[in-house]
Amino acid sequence: MTRPAGVGSSDKGRYDQGMTVRRAVLGDTHVDRSVANTSELTADFQDFITRVAWGDVWSRPGLDRRSRSVAVITSLIAHGHHEELAMHLRAGLRNGLTVEEIKEVILQSAIYSGVPAANTAFRIAAEVFAEP
Missing domain, CATH: 1.20.1290.10 (AhpD-like)
Known part of the structure; x- marks a missing residue:
């Protein structure tokens, strides 16, 4: 069974994979703006969506x-x-x-x-x- 990208990876690996996919899908301008606007309040959420939404789900092989x-x-x-x-x-x-x-x-x-x-x-x- 092929393991989806990110699954079983370290948090850093999932984050890096997520950031790559996030940039490819949303574009550098949007992602750079989101990163620049990250605050103490939103930092954990930004990390979460990068690792989980982009590093885990968007990186899965089941759908293009x-x-x-x-x-x-x-x-x-x-x-x-x-x-x-x-x-x-x-x-x-x-x-x-x-x-x-x-x-x-x-x-x-x-x-x-x-x-x-x-x-x-x-x-x-x-x-x-x-x-x-």
């Missing part, structure tokens, strides 16, 4: 990054996490999704998450896709 982006975008629409949605729409493009594919994901979410959620997601997507 495009598929993970579809899953994340859908979940963020369903839960109304608009700030995170904008960030992950950008990440979806970075992970190889096209604007057309993201449009279909949002349209699909209207059926399962509701028309108002999809309406808001389309508004956020239009703002993101208009960025230089």
Whole structure:
């Protein structure tokens, strides 16, 4: 059985793997801003999401990054996490999704998450896709 990257690794190894994946998915600008804004209050959380979300889950071999982006975008629409949605729409493009594919994901979410959620997601997507 193949062990997912990060599993059984040291915290430092998981952190390093997580930071590599986090930078690849979200981009250096976003990650550098998050790191620069880390405070005593948020330091443990930043370490946690880097090790667990990025070092463990996003590093698993079971789904490619495009598929993970579809899953994340859908979940963020369903839960109304608009700030995170904008960030992950950008990440979806970075992970190889096209604007057309993201449009279909949002349209699909209207059926399962509701028309108002999809309406808001389309508004956020239009703002993101208009960025230089």
